[in-house]
Amino acid sequence: MSTIPVSHRVLIFDEYNGPLEVRQFPVPEPEDDELLVKLEYSGICHSDLHAWCGDFAFATVYPLIGGHEGAGRVVKMGAKVKDWKLGDLAGVKLVNDNCLNCEYCKTGNEPLCDRSRMYGFIRHGMFQEYVTIRDVDTIRIPDGMSLAAAAPVLCGGVTAYKALQETNVKAGQIVVITGAGGGLGSFAIQYAKAMGMRVVAVDHSSKKYHCEQLGAEWFVDGFETNDIADHIRKITNGGPHGVVSFASSKKPMEQALEYIRKRGTVVLVGLPKDSKILVDTTPLIFNALTIKGSVIGSRLDTDEAMDFVFRGAVKVPLEFVKLEDVPNVYEKMKKGLVTSRVVVDFSL
Ligand SMILES: [Zn+2]
Ligand SMILES: [Zn+2]
Structure with a gap:
């Protein structure tokens, strides 16, 4: 076990859109019920960009160390920790x-707890080499699993997996995924396939090959298709049983309510800037439709999502960068140029 230094590297910003700088901070001490984890990888999620830009100003603070997909090893434990050991x-x-x-919390809806606090939003996150976390909150990564592949599952993977579960689509039934070629969509196509669902991927035509490679049975050009609702109803013989909406604009959400099958469920995940959409309640009532939101997942959802990747049923295309490179990744994200999961490798 390597010795723990007094200070470590963190990537921090002092104000929204301000410079993202690597600085030296003291390594935190774990409380009695906490672990000190030495991070080896930290996934870069699209929400990290939003946090830096101040788009979620209602839920973020600054100065802030962003990041919320950290994977590493336990290097120190508080006195009351029982179920973990060094090196886990x-x-x-x-x-x-x-x-x-x-x-x-008691019903497995932990993200909705009023007391929960978000790493990389209202407390310092994972763009640092060492982090403390309460033992019960820590996700156990299976022995032998790649830590690099595990990192993006902690937000991206579990968000996609949970949203699919929320559709209640059964094996053999059809799910439409909008924004299918993006980070969450790329996870969702694979999870849906592994869960036995048949997938219609909706995205820009440039993402067609990518989506089909991941397992989409149909691809629909979300920008150029004439009467997309009619087209999707036709190819799915009456509409999909569920829709997961990752596209962060209003139109695909409203379209989903037009092509969803009777009794179907539309699950909204992607956040448009102007978040109000128009819902025609007559078809909603007469077709007995369900619209719901979904936000990340519980510890159990995370364990399950992790297991799909551990077994190789879901693959995570990875790109590695240095901590100093995070600002460049944000610039690429702004331009929509990121197709893989970008992960900070702290050994670089
Ligand atoms: Zn995230
Ligand atoms: Zn609670």
Whole structure:
């Protein structure tokens, strides 16, 4: 076990859109019920860009160390920690510090707990070499699993997996995924396939090959297709049983409500800047439709999502960067040029 230094490298910004600088900070001390995790990889999620830009100003603070997909090893433990040992593989996700005892925590809806605090949003996140986390919040990464592949599952993977579960689509039934060629969509196509669902991928035509490679049975050009609702109803023989909407604009959400099958469920995940959409309640009522939102997942959802990747049923295309490179990745994200999961490798 390597010795723990006094200070470590962090990537921090002092104000929204301000410079993202690598600085030396003291290595935190774990509390009695906490682990100190030495991160080896930290995934860069699209929400990190939003946090830096101040798009989620209602839910973020600054100065802030971003990042919420951290994977590493336990290097120190508080006195009361029982179920972990030094060297264990550990994942640190977005939502932590939930009370474990309220209605939402007790029913496996931990992200909805009023007491939960988000790493990389309202407390320092994973763009640092060492992080402390409460033992019960830490995700156990299976022995022998690649830590690099595990990191993006902690937000991207579990978000995609949970949204698919929320559609209630069964094996053999059809799910439409909008924004299918992006980070979350690329996860979702694979999870859906592994869960036995048949996938219609909707995205820009440039993403067609990518989506089909990942397992989409149909591809629909979301920009050039005339009467997309009619087209999707036709190819799915009456509409898909579920829709997962990752596209962060209003039109695809409204279209989903037009082509969803009777009794179907539309799950909204992607956040448009102007978040109000128009819902025609007559077909909603007469076709007995469901619209719901979905936000990340619980610890159990995370364990399950992790297992698909561990077994090789879901693959994570990775690109590695240095901590100093995160600002460049944000610039690429702004231009929509990121197709793989970009992960900070702290050994670089
Ligand atoms: Zn995220
Ligand atoms: Zn709670």
